[in-house]
Amino acid sequence: MLEKAKQKLQTYYGYESFRKGQEQTILSVMTGKNTACIMPTGGGKSLCYQIPALLLEGTTLVISPLISLMKDQVDALSQLGIAATYINSSLSNEAIATRMKAAMEQRYKLLYIAPERLEASQFIHQLNRIKIPLVAVDEAHCISQWGHDFRPSYLYIDKMIQQLSSEPNIVALTATATPQVKEDICSRLSISSDSTVSTGFSRENLSFYVSKEADREKYLHQYVLKNKDEAGIVYASTRKEVNKLHERLSNIGIKVAKYHGGMSEKERTQEQERFLQDDVALMIATNAFGMGIDKSNIRYVIHYQIPKNMESYYQEAGRAGRDNLESECILLFSAQDIHIQRFLIEQSSNDEDRAHQELNKLQQMIDFCHIDGCLQAYILEYFGEQDPLPCGKCGNCQDDREKVEITKTAQMILSCMIRMGERFGKTLIAQVLTGSKSKKIRELHFHQLTTYGLLKNKSSKEVGELIDFLTSEGFIGVTSGAYPVLYVTNKGKEVLLNKVHVYRKESLKIHKIVEDNG
Ligand code: ADP
Ligand code: ZN
Numbered sequence: 001m002l003e004k005a006k007q008k009l010q011t012y013y014g015y016e017s018f019r020k021g022q023e024q025t026i027l028s029v030m031t032g033k034n035t036a037c038i039m040p041t042g043g044g045k046s047l048c049y050q051i052p053a054l055l056l057e058g059t060t061l062v063i064s065p066l067i068s069l070m071k072d073q074v075d076a077l078s079q080l081g082i083a084a085t086y087i088n089s090s091l092s093n094e095a096i097a098t099r100m101k102a103a104m105e106q107r108y109k110l111l112y113i114a115p116e117r118l119e120a121s122q123f124i125h126q127l128n129r130i131k132i133p134l135v136a137v138d139e140a141h142c143i144s145q146w147g148h149d150f151r152p153s154y155l156y157i158d159k160m161i162q163q164l165s166s167e168p169n170i171v172a173l174t175a176t177a178t179p180q181v182k183e184d185i186c187s188r189l190s191i192s193s194d195s196t197v198s199t200g201f202s203r204e205n206l207s208f209y210v211s212k213e214a215d216r217e218k219y220l221h222q223y224v225l226k227n228k229d230e231a232g233i234v235y236a237s238t239r240k241e242v243n244k245l246h247e248r249l250s251n252i253g254i255k256v257a258k259y260h261g262g263m264s265e266k267e268r269t270q271e272q273e274r275f276l277q278d279d280v281a282l283m284i285a286t287n288a289f290g291m292g293i294d295k296s297n298i299r300y301v302i303h304y305q306i307p308k309n310m311e312s313y314y315q316e317a318g319r320a321g322r323d324n325l326e327s328e329c330i331l332l333f334s335a336q337d338i339h340i341q342r343f344l345i346e347q348s349s350n351d352e353d354r355a356h357q358e359l360n361k362l363q364q365m366i367d368f369c370h371i372d373g374c375l376q377a378y379i380l381e382y383f384g385e386q387d388p389l390p391c392g393k394c395g396n397c398q399d400d401r402e403k404v405e406i407t408k409t410a411q412m413i414l415s416c417m418i419r420m421g422e423r424f425g426k427t428l429i430a431q432v433l434t435g436s437k438s439k440k441i442r443e444l445h446f447h448q449l450t451t452y453g454l455l456k457n458k459s460s461k462e463v464g465e466l467i468d469f470l471t472s473e474g475f476i477g478v479t480s481g482a483y484p485v486l487y488v489t490n491k492g493k494e495v496l497l498n499k500v501h502v503y504r505k506e507s508l509k510i511h512k513i514v515e516d517n518g
Contacts, residue, residue, distance in 0.1 A: 001030050002313045008054045009047070012080050021199035022067060025171070029134065034170040034191040036140070038177050038198040041315065042296075042322035045173040046073065049136035053110050054082065058131035058166065059103060062112045064138040065151055069292030070112045077110060086112035104129045115142075118156035124163050132168045135161060137189065140172035141311075142312045144184035145354075147176070147313035148361070158188055161417065163287040172458035175201075175318070179384040201314075201383045205321045208375035209330045209395035210368070216304065216332045217248070223330070224254055224282060230299035231275075233286045235316055236338065237305040245304065246284050290316060296323035303331040308370065309361035310382050328368050331371040335464075338362070346482055359480030363471075370465075372396055372403075372505045403414050409455070410470055410495050412501040413463070414488050416451035417476070418496075422443075422487040430463040444486035468506055 028035040051058035070086040077084040141147040143154040321327030357382035398421040435453025475492035494500040
């Protein structure tokens with residue numbers, strides 16, 4: 001079986017050997033098992049269903065949520081001499097009818113469809129006249145409400161498969177799946193957990209950095225100028241911000257393309273092409289840009305604002321370095337952006353549970369910006385890898401400041417929170433600890449607490465940063481509401497009991513005198 005698969009790889013694609021995980025996935029699919037395949041972006045998931053499609057008799061059905069990607073994939077397959085087509089809302093009814101007719105004549109090896117098609121029972125009826133040995137579910141995380149990209153129409157997949165008389169197997173593919181999402185994919189698509197192939201999420205050629213530089217724009221200008229010959233993407237969170245940055249960078253003579261949902265389709269395509277063809281090295285965009293873009297030589301991705309969750313962040317940052325060369329992913333953190341993201345979440349969801357969940361995800365994104373351990377390891381752990389090793393090259397791994405014990409300070413903060421009744425946010429807690437004379441504090445009688453002013457040798461900004469750090473390390477929890485309230489977690493209580501000690505990298509560089517014993 002593997003020999004046959006390899007043969008297809010060489011004759012159709014011209015590649016010598018399979019990559020990590022491809023062989024295993026193909027083998028599992030070809031032995032008739034429903035299979036889940038989790039591989040990072042650029043890992044080579046497409047081959048994992050395309051090669052079985054070539055080996056199996058009949059037409060493999062591919063479900064994909066990305067209309068633009070579908071066309072690209074089909075074009076690419078046609079160039080390789082593989083018969084494929086797609087059906088989605090971009091086509092006229094006549095075109096759809098023609099393609100379906102050809103499909104019923106078994107003329108394609110692969111048929112790509114958008115998941116919305118599955119909601120029409122007539123369409124399922126038509127599918128039933130095609131011999132379908134395999135259904136590939138691309139971007140399979142869309143099936144889970146725990147994911148960041150839930151598509152209700154994905155819930156029809158299971159039903160559709162039950163209705164197909166050819167009793168197809170399933171292969172589900174995704175680049176982002178937390179353990180919860182993985183479980184959801186497997187249970188909804190009847191995949192047994194031992195038929196899951198995961199190559200891990202690690203992208204070893206990416207170096208992550210979080211910058212808390214006060215002047216972001218200056219940072220951006222300097223970075224972009226220094227790297228002006230390299231391709232890069234800057235993600236900003238709003239159209240307005242994209243326009244502003246685009247204008248300012250153009251004004252200082254940098255050639256830059258832009259992309260956001262407020263531009264006409266023609267403009268967007270034009271700008272995208274300029275970037276893809278290397279006419280301009282830099283693209284400034286909202287998160288509308290990048291889905292299905294296959295540009296391998298992107299050397300850096302900068303997030304000008306914090307994204308709404310780790311899934312989005314990793315997906316966007318992961319567009320750097322698809323050619324496996326060293327690339328940088330930089331997040332420019334500013335505390336005020338958190339309010340905007342919170343506001344957007346509150347606005348966009350009318351379901352309370354959902355909002356709650358999204359706010360928790362946002363908190364994990366914020367924590368990423370405040371930890372002092374390895375950033376890559378944090379990402380991998382988020383996606384369910386156990387005890388990942390430090391990468392050695394992210395901003396935090398390269399930060400050679402000494403860790404110092406801050407258990408006492410942490411205890412002051414935690415006990416102050418408890419004395420205040422664990423009913424308040426970061427700002428007020430920091431004010432009490434630094435001994436602020438604000439009216440609110442007097443009204444609440446917090447100036448009478450024994451913890452009042454305990455950290456008056458620090459600024460409230462510094463105390464705020466300490467609180468963020470303790471939050472990112474799990475000593476402090478944050479409720480998910482419009483006005484987040486901080487509380488002491490069980491782990492935090494252990495600190496108060498002196499059972500756990502807290503260490504943090506000092507904010508001042510300590511120059512060690514290295515003694516030469518030689
Ligand atoms: P994904 O869907 O996982 O993001 P793709 O399937 O688009 O990744 O593959 C990414 C790139 O890697 C593509 O350009 C593809 O042609 C290439 N590729 C995939 N498998 C192999 C292989 N075995 N050998 C060499 N290149 C490969
Ligand atoms: Zn690291």
